[in-house]
Amino acid sequence: MIDLHSHILPGLDDGAADLSVSLEMAREWVSDGVTTVACTPHILPGLYSNTGPGIRLAVQKLQRILDCEDIALRLVPGADAHIVQDFVAGLRSGRILSLADTRYVLVEPPHHVAPPRMEEFFFNVMTAGYVPILTHPERLTWIRSGYQTIRRLVQAGSWMQITAGSLTGAFGRNAQYWGERLLDEGLVHILATDAHNMRARPPILSEGRDRAARRVGAA
Template sequence: MRFMIDLHSHLLPGLDDGSPDLQTSLAMAKMAVEDGTRLMACTPHRTPGLYDTTADQIRSSVSAFRTELDKAGIPLTICGGSDIHICPELPELLAAEPEYRLAKSDYFLFEPPHQFLPPRLIELVEKVRAAGFRPILTHPERLRWVRRHYDVFEGLIRAGCLVQVTAGSLEGRFGSEAKELAWRMLDEGRIDIIASDAHNLTSRPPRLSAAAALIADAAGEAEQWRMTVERPASILRNEALEPVGMSSVEQVKMQQTPTRSRAPQRLWERLLR
């Protein structure tokens, strides 16, 4: 594996419950590079009333951290974005503040509540899509309500949500229930990308390689490549993607592709031009 792209991390220091300081952020970046990641989206929480992260904070923090990475000689390319909690004004917020979107593309990380299914969630996704934005549903395997409301999860895919599963869930880092759901989603062909959702150096580290190896064994190297490089690259280039689960909501087993996709050499250095 030459390199990977991680579109969900809490790497920026002091903005949320992720990295608390610059020293930790640099150590996390170094760990990610050693694990094979070469491009990482820094996506602090935007949760009204808890983490009121502003677009200006994201912009300035990404710029400052990019300078620190260069000074430390850590070969990690970064871009901005946010892990956005749902809110009624979401379409307007995304239109007004491109910094909340991944590398200012039309794509953004879409986080529903963990403990309960909010009303009219699919309707909110439809409104966001009608406004021209592309939601990526973050870690549905860790949302406590998904097991009981799997039909809503499938409805979110039909409404246009891409699906991002946390790498650590496939390894069992978030418990047996999240692991079981993650593997169900993989077996059914629901997962578009994996990401680390890194918060620290220990319990939630910025590592993808172990999960990528599990995916390669279960679904083939071609699909692993698509989840860790090809689709994330397309997202950052703002290319139109349909959720992989859109055409396979009733499919039980993923079809394995024998040939491997190729990415341009040093792709991560050209994506953000």
């Protein structure tokens, strides 16, 4: 399996606090059947001042350590990029990273307030040649009022990524309901752990995958 959203890099954001946690998380992924993990620390000016070059360097360092520890996990760079005005310029300059240097890029909107002109923002990202992936829409507090916007984004070519733990109830009934509804309506493209640590946000993908398979079929 491939996990396309994780916060395994130690000390870069609210994910793994130190190297020991990163190594625990890596071993758990391998145990869960995951072979490749996208390292996607937050990029949010003023709070998480990560940049593409810094993330790349951290991924390379952690990969060398995993190799020395004989942990069979491949890391690729990425970012959980929050909506900012110069988003496309950041992608073009390399300050914001896409997933593994592809045209697919994670986009995280504000959790409690729907951003203004959201459809225009996603349209601008797509016209620049990228495929924006809205992260964990099922966990947004405004999903009920913004659900039709999410549907239109998918119809226009954007992707949706839901969190595996949402389907297992780890984020509460509301996130589980919306995660299942998105699945049932064919609006989900990616299932990821969004793992931050070994306790509250563990790197377990298989349980969510199995729940998704029971609802929409293994294929």
